[in-house]
Amino acid sequence: ETAVFQTPNYHVTQVGNEVSFNCKQTLGHDTMYWYKQDSKKLLKIMFSYNNKQLIVNETVPRRFSPQSSDKAHLNLRIKSVEPEDSAVYLCASSLGHSDYTFGSGTRLLVI
Amino acid sequence: AQKVTQTQTSISVVEKTTVTMDCVYETRDSSYFLFWYKQTASGEIVFLIRQDSYKKENATVGHYSLNFQKPKSSIGLIITATQIEDSAVYFCAMRENYNQGKLIFGQGTKLSIKP
Numbered sequence: 001e002t003a004v005f006q007t008p009n010y011h012v013t014q015v016g017n018e019v020s021f022n023c024k025q026t027l028g029h030d031t032m033y034w035y036k037q038d039s040k041k042l043l044k045i046m047f048s049y050n051n052k053q054l055i056v057n058e059t060v061p062r063r064f065s066p067q068s069s070d071k072a073h074l075n076l077r078i079k080s081v082e083p084e085d086s087a088v089y090l091c092a093s094s095l096g097h098s099d100y101t102f103g104s105g106t107r108l109l110v111i
Numbered sequence: 112a113q114k115v116t117q118t119q120t121s122i123s124v125v126e127k128t129t130v131t132m133d134c135v136y137e138t139r140d141s142s143y144f145l146f147w148y149k150q151t152a153s154g155e156i157v158f159l160i161r162q163d164s165y166k167k168e169n170a171t172v173g174h175y176s177l178n179f180q181k182p183k184s185s186i187g188l189i190i191t192a193t194q195i196e197d198s199a200v201y202f203c204a205m206r207e208n209y210n211q212g213k214l215i216f217g218q219g220t221k222l223s224i225k226p
Contacts, residue, residue: 031212033214040218041150041200041218041219042216042218042219043202043216043219045214048212048213050212056212056213088154090156092156092214094214097144097206097208097212099146099158099161100146100158100214101158102155102156104153104154104155105154107154
C-alpha cells in the first residue's frame with residue numbers, strides 16, 4: 001500500500017515532557033511536510049524537507065525540531081511540550097508541483 | 112504575501128442540490144496553483160481538484176468543478192448533486208511557483224448535507 005503513514009495516532013503527555021512523532025511515505029515523493037491543525041481547524045505549515053534538506057522553516061518555537069533520515073521519512077520532535085502544543089500534527093508529501101498526500105495525523109494532548 | 116481566505120464558516124444544503132463554496136487568494140507570483148481539499152469527520156484530508164493559474168479552462172473532476180476568476184483572485188468550488196457523504200470541512204489552498212512549494216490553506220468551510 002502506498003500512502004503517508006504516521007505514528008502514533010494519539011498521544012497524551014504532561015507539560016515539560018519530550019515527544020516524538022514519526023512519518024513515512026511510500027509514494028516515492030521528494031518533499032515532506034509537517035502541518036499543525038489547531039482546535040479551530042486552521043492548518044499551518046511548520047517545516048518542509050526536500051530530499052533530506054530543510055527548505056521551509058516557519059516561525060515555530062525552538063522546542064520543535066524536524067528530523068529526516070532520508071526522503072521517505074520525516075519525524076518531528078518536541079522538547080518540553082507546553083499546553084498550547086495540543087493539536088493535530090499532520091504529515092504530508094508531494095512530488096514537484098503535485099498535490100499533497102496527507103497522513104491521518106497525530107493528535108497530541110498536553111495535560 | 113501569500114494568503115487564502117474562506118469567509119463562509121459553514122453551509123447547510125439539502126441532498127441532491129448544488130452548492131458553491133467561495134475562496135479568494137492573494138499572491139504576487141504570476142504562476143501559482145490552487146487546490147481544494149476535503150477533511151472528513153475522521154480527520155482524513157483528501158485532495159479533490161486543482162487549478163493551475165495559467166489554464167483558462169475551469170477544472171472538473173466528477174461532481175466537483177471550479178469557478179476560476181483570475182481577475183478577482185477567486186477560486187470557487189462547485190459540488191453538484193450533493194450526497195450525505197459530501198458532509199465535511201472543505202479547504203481551499205494555494206501554492207506559489209517559486210515560494211518553496213509551501214501550500215497555504217484557507218480557514219475551511221464546514222458543509223452539512225441534509226436528507
